[in-house]
Amino acid sequence: MRFNLRHHISAIIIVICVMPAGNSMLISHESEIQDSLICETIDFLSFNGSLANQSVHEQVDMGPRTPGSNGSHSLRMYLLDHLRGWDLTFQNHQYKELNITNVEAVYNSGMGNIVVLMAHYDTRQLADSVLSNNESPPDGANDGASGVAALLELGRIIPELGLNHEIRLVFTDAEDQGNLDESKNVTSIPWATGSQRWVENLSQTEIDGISSLIVLDMIGDKDLDFGKTIPANNTLWDITQRLAKLMGLVESETDCDGELGEPVFDISDVNYITDDHVPPHNVGIPVMDIIDIRYGSEEVLSGHWHTENDTIDKVSADSLEKVGKLVELGLRLGMWSGSNSTSNDSNSNSSLSSNDPISDTSIENEENTYRLMIGLFVFLFILISSLAGAWVIFAEKQGEV
């Protein structure tokens, strides 16, 4: 996953192209739900952070889960073992010399209003952050194992929730192999290749049937700090902010017990992120990427990210439980499955806040256009001057003759 300013403009164009019209059923469903019901439901949440943390340990013990590796194979067998009662498919693809396998687990197949929960299980081939001291493959305790652990724990409890719609858990391979230096004996392929292949395998009927798709990535950091990531469906983020507030996860906001919340979610902090949510977003699926991009640092995608320090000691059961319970709460209340006719409106200009990085890029783009126009003007000026000069010399020579 990476932070990418340059893609803002193309993302805006794509979003405008795929933006469906009409009001959101998710919004109307959400507005029907009273705070009192949400608070009552919080008391019943059963996501177990300790079990999820145990899974992070077990995944890290398998070694690096780079595409095509033994660790990657062990991870898939582990998923098979832990998702009994689910319908599992292994979807194989090849990209350059890498063997990529996405794993999809389905529950309540064919019941409609599909909710997709997605996490990447691959770890990066190199710890190639500039902050790394050792470029061998990172453990991926947070960047890889944490999202998978949360999905597996949700997979354990979902059969007990009595949901009346289809759920898919999608474990993607090859999310994290972008921008690698191939001179270091690794294979670089585009970010989110696994997710891209998964989307390409969907029929239009399946795409139309997906109410929401939530990506969980880097959610285990002891010091959680979530902002809003884009591209995304605004309604999904609004729902998340509302649930987080009532769970005591929004700073200075009152939770169900009348207590002030802690600073875990702040959707006024907006960042564009390239991750597994982008390919499904590009075909019109309502998406949201819950990812803590400040991992061991106040800086975005710095600290322990893509270093040898992405280790088990940085991950906590408490953090995994906060995120897992928030997703579970939305599932129990039917808030992720309200409808598939939501608007992908996060990138429309009308929804931008003043601190939105898209605004910065728009300015950057305007500056580039301005520079281009000046360049063009200078070029035309030189061209016309040269032609005029040549004409004068030619005319003088004609006169001499």
Ligand SMILES: [Zn+2]
């Ligand atoms: Zn990564």
